[in-house]
Amino acid sequence: MTNFQGILDTIYETAKATKNKGEVANYIPELAKIKEDHFGMYLNKLQGEDYFVGEWDIPFSIQSISKVFSLALAFSMLGTKNILTRVDVEPSGNPFNHLSLLEQEEGIPRNPLVNSGAIVIADILVSELKNPKEDFLQFVRDLAHDQSIQFNEKVAASEAKTGYNNFAAANLLKSFNNLNNDVEAILDFYFHQCSIEMNCKQLSDAFFPFANQGSCLKGNPHLNKNQVKRINAIMLTCGFYDEAGEFAFEVGLPGKSGVGGGIVALLPGEFTLTCWSPGLNDKGNSKLGMLALESFTTQTQLSIF
Amino acid sequence: MTNFQGILDTIYETAKATKNKGEVANYIPELAKIKEDHFGMYLNKLQGEDYFVGEWDIPFSIQSISKVFSLALAFSMLGTKNILTRVDVEPSGNPFNHLSLLEQEEGIPRNPLVNSGAIVIADILVSELKNPKEDFLQFVRDLAHDQSIQFNEKVAASEAKTGYNNFAAANLLKSFNNLNNDVEAILDFYFHQCSIEMNCKQLSDAFFPFANQGSCLKGNPHLNKNQVKRINAIMLTCGFYDEAGEFAFEVGLPGKSGVGGGIVALLPGEFTLTCWSPGLNDKGNSKLGMLALESFTTQTQLSIF
Amino acid sequence: MTNFQGILDTIYETAKATKNKGEVANYIPELAKIKEDHFGMYLNKLQGEDYFVGEWDIPFSIQSISKVFSLALAFSMLGTKNILTRVDVEPSGNPFNHLSLLEQEEGIPRNPLVNSGAIVIADILVSELKNPKEDFLQFVRDLAHDQSIQFNEKVAASEAKTGYNNFAAANLLKSFNNLNNDVEAILDFYFHQCSIEMNCKQLSDAFFPFANQGSCLKGNPHLNKNQVKRINAIMLTCGFYDEAGEFAFEVGLPGKSGVGGGIVALLPGEFTLTCWSPGLNDKGNSKLGMLALESFTTQTQLSIF
């Protein structure tokens, strides 16, 4: 029988003892204030107990992890077909030139988990939702069964002020007629979705439907099997910027990272697992988080492959 | 209980009734001679009977599917770490400019399943094997438990004569010092590996180890679990040229296609499945083969996600 | 002795008789209202009479031609060295991906005559000028010795409303810290500079200093020889989008085009020459204007080469 708690404890000790913990993202001034020595993990098993270690209960900025939630909400409202006319599902593959690819493919983002793709999804939600920001936040709260989850207005404002690259992407999309709403309104929504704060437990709970054929902890259906399969496929091929292949190769689970240092991964039918460590590697993923997940799947021999 | 034979039969009928079967690859003159109306499938279940339909027993040119065999042999001889210094494991992501990416990343191919990456693997095997072509062919025969498998010398010669793009890639790799042997010797090996002819049954048998933790039909270990996991991960993220994301999204299985019209896919612990239909879609994958696999996983609800 | 008037008359007749006059730019709604059958030319010889034909006295939107004036003003205020740290002087060379190159070169535009480069120059002028828009307009009026030259506020407003691509470029520059002022303020200046309306005579007069070692029609020095040489060099290598090489090859004069259909060219020591015809070729340059200048230099055998 696998000793999950023992494995988490070992990973935690190794992480704590690691000297080079990576560098905290500094392009969003509010995020740069976080110390890099936080570390927490939370394992939510579909059957059986949960396991956790370290600072699993401290909320952090989920940032790009929110893209999975917005994609799920868009899929659940419109189905998958209607969305694929405006965003592709291919890995981005190009480490340096993300606007370049968008330009080359005439305004169709490579996938919904790169910034430009998530901005298109944000545009869809701004059109479809009555009160976009409130309704989206409520969706995340419902997935996690936790009504205390909040936006961090300071982080959203900080990114609105300095997020020139996202303004560039949104304007480029607009120039290709792939946005229906105003750039300002879309990015206001987008910066808010990224600013949501959750802890490791809340994230593992909110990702439960992706491991459980669409139904959350309480058994409520949020997505159908078909949508879950597709979201997991996108996470696997596109969830880690230019390190998606590496993560699939070393870890072998669908997952999503954020520059706040969070990583959520899952094994369908088995578990969801969140790790948080704010220091990033040079690809923009949590340095210790990547190592922790690699260690977890190596020790447990659990992966989709 | 899933009616596998019924599902294969239905797919076969639909395929036969489809008018636009795609276009047979014509850049290799020898391959252009094949008619596009062949169609066969072969399902090899780890436990239980095999199922098959149509022309599952006609050999065809496996072409790029051979890259999985060469990667497997390289991993089994050298381990994964030694290979990753010379080839990356990220999806290529760029539909148009494959030499461009190679140039940009200074001679390190994006992954071992694009041509440039497979040429680096070929270089490794030319260095490591005593009789490279013979030893490689024997490896494939052993995986499939079929000593009748052969190179097609005409196809190999045809590609050697017209494969300018591969000569370009190999010379570019050489200019970045990422090939140790002569371009001619490496490409002779590479064109031979691509020219191997197998039928659907032989391919499903040869891929058995990738679904069975490294052990073949007869129970002989060829790869360890760790290597199998990594090969499957690479197939999932990189196995279908610029349609890898689409295949993961619609089908949800690790697999590999070739311009001969073959596709092999697998579900770890469950089955290997080969489809052959020589007409290609505009991304270079078997048109009906892609639809067949999508239909199979939709009807059976079987996928890694 | 060259019969300049005869040459202009012949070019005019040929242009009038040409059926396919190209297409008027439609991405700026205000400009799309112009009819494509205007045609005028104005030759200002340093020594001797002027020659003109057709609608040389109808004002049109100078658009990108204004980039030469803003570059000249920046050079005259700061010298050439201080500007080259923020913008390069190499041809852009890439027909499709202009933001791509900007991204690849980390926010340093290829040259001051591509949009991103002109936006950097606009930023410099917004910083350096007391009343940026007024002072710039005055500079152009002084070059041309014509105080009636005006902005077209409707065109400026039209571009501010729909110029998403320029907003994308400016935000990308800002993300690389290559803009000091607010994007809005810079683009307000930039859209105004582009909206200036001038006729062929006014443009030929305003370009007089570039053919006359820096001194205008009345003999006032505006630039030194060194600056003029460099501006002419940039026009020759970068003045015609992705058709700069073609223009150098076929025409052999420094010059600059705009999407309003204007082209100004010059031969140092000899003349300035403006042509206006609003229909554009597929590279975005005046279709008949390119042919007119080619015909003029072929007939007169006058070029810098």
Added chain:
Amino acid sequence: MTNFQGILDTIYETAKATKNKGEVANYIPELAKIKEDHFGMYLNKLQGEDYFVGEWDIPFSIQSISKVFSLALAFSMLGTKNILTRVDVEPSGNPFNHLSLLEQEEGIPRNPLVNSGAIVIADILVSELKNPKEDFLQFVRDLAHDQSIQFNEKVAASEAKTGYNNFAAANLLKSFNNLNNDVEAILDFYFHQCSIEMNCKQLSDAFFPFANQGSCLKGNPHLNKNQVKRINAIMLTCGFYDEAGEFAFEVGLPGKSGVGGGIVALLPGEFTLTCWSPGLNDKGNSKLGMLALESFTTQTQLSIF
């Protein structure tokens, strides 16, 4: 009256005193044997005396300078129109990815002075000339009025052995059907043309026709005015790799450099000027040569602009 000898002498003294003379090209083993402290210049005035300084009479490998001769021969045999279907005349603009651009533009090189373009010109000459290598050498000898000019067979062989990047380019061109002869035959010609050895005087003599409307030193016509204009235009926009804009900007003359450390430039109607200094800057042009020509045009105030 300009003191040409004094200017050359000053430039020579400055060059000799410069510590960092750049690095000799080492990718062709035979060329790497040259010492970097050679320096010579030779000015051939159309009217009046010649001026020279330093090691103007030591032959060196002309390398890419030969591309101007091959282009001139192709133009003189076929006219300009027939060549432009197979090679464009636009600056390459992209510092890093030369094969990338070739791939993107489907096998049409950007211009005849990049390697891929010169290989297409070489293919044309291999088709058109009876004894390609001998006839080409004779053409160069005739331009220079010097029958002693020779190929350096060691240099040609050295490049044939290590010129993988050129083999990559040629095979890529071949894959796009833009070469009619065998890659081996074309590159044999190409490596020979590059291996020609000439001294500064011979080069200034051989370029005389480009400054003299097509007629050589002895008055024999080799090209017509139209062809000369176009060759000069291509030199100006494309003659210095990714430093063409910079050379136009700082020097303001048509010219061509080679990795052997030679640079030839010219002012139509006035002079041809060759400088040789084997150390290269990081763009691959002679470091001291670039500075020498900049100094020469600044002091003499002579340029096409």
